[in-house]
Amino acid sequence: MTAPLDDDIFQLVREPIEPGTLVGHVRAPEDGAIVTFDGFVRNQSHNRRTLYLDYEAYEPMALAKMREIAAQLYEKYRIHRVAIVHRLGRLEIGETSVFIAVSAPHRAAAFDACRFAIDTLKRTVPIWKKEYFEDGAVWADGELPPSPVATPGAKPAS
C-alpha cells in the first residue's frame, strides 16, 4: 500500500493532546475501524510515588523517526491513515504523553499497526523522560535504539 504520509499527523507538542481531533483526522468513510493507543502518566514508578514527568526530545530526529514508523506501517499493514503525537515538557499525573490513532478498512490491520507503532516508538524515537519523585528526580531507564555496526558510504570517495 502506498504511503499517504502527507495526510498523516506527526507532532511534538507542549500543550495537552486532544484525542478527538486526531481520531477525527484519521477517520474516513471508506474505513471501518480505528484503534488508538493513549499512553499517560502513571501515579507511581517502581513503587515510588511520581509527582510529575518532564519529557525532552531530539526534535527533528524524533519527527523523522515518527515518519519512518508510519512508512513501515504502510509497508506492513493495509491501513488508511496514521496520527502519532508525543507531548514534551512537564506532564502531570494522568496526562497523555503519547497518542497514536490508526484507521483501516478492517480491524486486524488497525490493531497490528497501532501496536507496532507504539512498540517501535519506544525503541527508536529519541525522546527522554525525567521522573520527579518526592526525594529527587531520575532519567527513566529506557531502551537502547539499534546501533548501526558498519558505516557504508561514510567516507567520501576522494
Next chain:
Amino acid sequence: MTAPLDDDIFQLVREPIEPGTLVGHVRAPEDGAIVTFDGFVRNQSHNRRTLYLDYEAYEPMALAKMREIAAQLYEKYRIHRVAIVHRLGRLEIGETSVFIAVSAPHRAAAFDACRFAIDTLKRTVPIWKKEYFEDGAVWADGELPPSPVATPGAKPAS
C-alpha cells in the same frame, strides 16, 4: 485479577456514542495505557455502496454476553477497567456502531484485551446488522456463535 465489573460500562444505546466519556470512565491515575477500538459504518460492503445500516439486538442477552466478555478479560489479562458500548437502530455512514475502551497499567494487556473483546463480541453477542443499499436490503452475513452440544442439567430431577 478480580473483576470490578460494577465499575465497568456495558451499554446498548440508540444515540451517538461518545468516545470521550467512555475513555474518561476507564481512565485512572494508576493506569498508564488505554487502547480503544472504534468500529464505524463503512461506505461500501462487497463493492456495493451502503446507504445506511440498521442494528438490532436480543438486548438482555447481548448485555449479559458483554459482561461475560469483560469477565473473561479480567481472567486473562491484567487490566483495570472496560467499557463496551454498541449502538442499535439506524446508523449513517461513518457513525460508530461499537466502541470498546480498556485501561491497564501496561500497554500489552490493554492491546490484547481490547482485541479479544471485539473479536469475541463479533462471535458471541446477539446483535444483527441489516445493510441498506440502493437496490434493497440484506441481513449481513455473520458468525455462528458456538452452540452447546450437550444439555447438562437440562431436565429436572423429578
Next chain:
Amino acid sequence: MPSVSQTVRVKVLFFGRLKDAVGQAEESLDISDASTIEQLFALYVQRIPELAKYRSSLVASRNQEFAAWDSALYSGDEVAFLPPVSGG
C-alpha cells in the same frame, strides 16, 4: 384419571432474517412439557416450511443462554432462534 400430556407456555423470539421469515419478533406458545428446542422449531417449520432452510445456520438460546437443540423446555422458558450474529 387419564394420563395426558401436560402443556406449558413458553415465549419464543425471532431475530434478524428469521424474524423477517416468520413475520413476527415474538410470540407465546403452548407446547408439551419437556419438548426440546428442536421439537419447537419443527412446529414452526410445519407452519412455515421455508424455515427449514435456516436450521443449519441457527443457534438456539434458552433463558438468554446458548442452549443445545436437545434442551428440554419448561413453563415460562424464553427461547430464541439466533441467526449468525453480525454486530461490531
Next chain:
Amino acid sequence: MPSVSQTVRVKVLFFGRLKDAVGQAEESLDISDASTIEQLFALYVQRIPELAKYRSSLVASRNQEFAAWDSALYSGDEVAFLPPVSGG
C-alpha cells in the same frame, strides 16, 4: 607546504542524563577532518572523565540518523549522543 591536519567544525548535541553530565545541551567544536564519532566522544571523556561510564549505554547519530561509532565526521555535521530512549 607543510602537511597539516585540517580542522572542521561540527555541532554536538547531548540529551537526557548525558546532557546533565556534560552540563550543556549542545556546542560547536573544531575537530580534525574525518575524525570518527568514537574519537569525538573520547575528546569529551578527556574533558569530563565520568562520561566514560556512559559509553556502553549510548548510541550515536550523525545528521539525525543513527550512526556507527566509526562513522567519519565532516564539516557541518551534527552529531548527537543518545542515552536509552524512554518516550511513550
